Amino acid sequence: MKRVLIVDDHQLMRDAYKHSMMTLGSFEFGEAGTYQEAHDMMNAHVWDVVILDVTIPGRNGLDFLAEIKAQAKAPPVLVCSGHEESVYGVRAFKAGAAGYVCKTAGTGEFLKAVKEILVGQNYISPNLAQNLAAFVRSDFQEQPHTTLSEREFQVLRKLINGDPIKEIAAQLSLSSKTVSTYRVRLMEKLRVKSLPELVQYCIQHGLMDKAG
Numbered sequence: 001m002k003r004v005l006i007v008d009d010h011q012l013m014r015d016a017y018k019h020s021m022m023t024l025g026s027f028e029f030g031e032a033g034t035y036q037e038a039h040d041m042m043n044a045h046v047w048d049v050v051i052l053d054v055t056i057p058g059r060n061g062l063d064f065l066a067e068i069k070a071q072a073k074a075p076p077v078l079v080c081s082g083h084e085e086s087v088y089g090v091r092a093f094k095a096g097a098a099g100y101v102c103k104t105a106g107t108g109e110f111l112k113a114v115k116e117i118l119v120g121q122n123y124i125s126p127n128l129a130q131n132l133a134a135f136v137r138s139d140f141q142e143q144p145h146t147t148l149s150e151r152e153f154q155v156l157r158k159l160i161n162g163d164p165i166k167e168i169a170a171q172l173s174l175s176s177k178t179v180s181t182y183r184v185r186l187m188e189k190l191r192v193k194s195l196p197e198l199v200q201y202c203i204q205h206g207l208m209d210k211a212g
Contacts (some may be wrong), residue, residue: 002118003046005030007038007064008053008080013103017051017080020107021114035059042068047075049117052097054081054088060154062088062095069096076117080110084206089128090146091153099123144190145205152189155182159195160202 004027006014014031021027030045032038035058042050050068054061061079068074076098081088089100099113099122113123148156151172158168165183169176192198202208 001026001028002048003028005047005050007032009033050077052077052079065095085128152182152186156186160199
């Protein structure tokens with residue numbers, strides 16, 4: 001029996017994943033709604049697959065993905081997010097994900113991804129495959145936000161959510177000065193000069209938070 005850890009801060013989503021996967025066979029499930037819970041579950045048990053949301057309380061989901069992949073016998077991770085593939089899909093694969101499914105994709109695609117990952121393959125949707133292929137083309141022109149480092153991207157997400165510098169610093173275990181430096185650097189890369197311009201850029205490129 002495969003052991004599956006589901007990390008999502010919404011109980012409804014965790015229940016939906018379990019209900020859907022039961023159509024594929026018998027599984028033993030573990031659940032976590034926060035980073036700390038997920039961290040403890042990873043250390044306490046051995047898992048065959050992890051289903052991971054990008055947005056979890058306590059830490060960015062992709063940071064936790066990197067933590068998982070640093071383990072000696074890391075399980076494959078299927079990232080399921082409310083964010084479009086163009087926002088997080090490529091980042092997820094760079095961090096070591098075995099698959100990425102947008103929560104708007106539907107149950108069929110989710111189950112297809114799970115089945116492929118369970119047999120040791122990666123799941124890449126047609127749309128994400130195009131995005132990944134674009135990165136290896138010699139004529140590819142990156143969007144400014146794709147050039148941000150993971151830490152810069154984290155600061156960006158918190159800035160557009162309205163978090164103050166001191167709060168961002170506490171959440172990311174950084175100094176306020178360091179967060180301010182990231183803020184200046186990312187705004188230079190995105191070629192914006194103010195927070196309203198930054199928010200407008202994020203709206204135009206689908207970087208604003210969505211439910212789930």
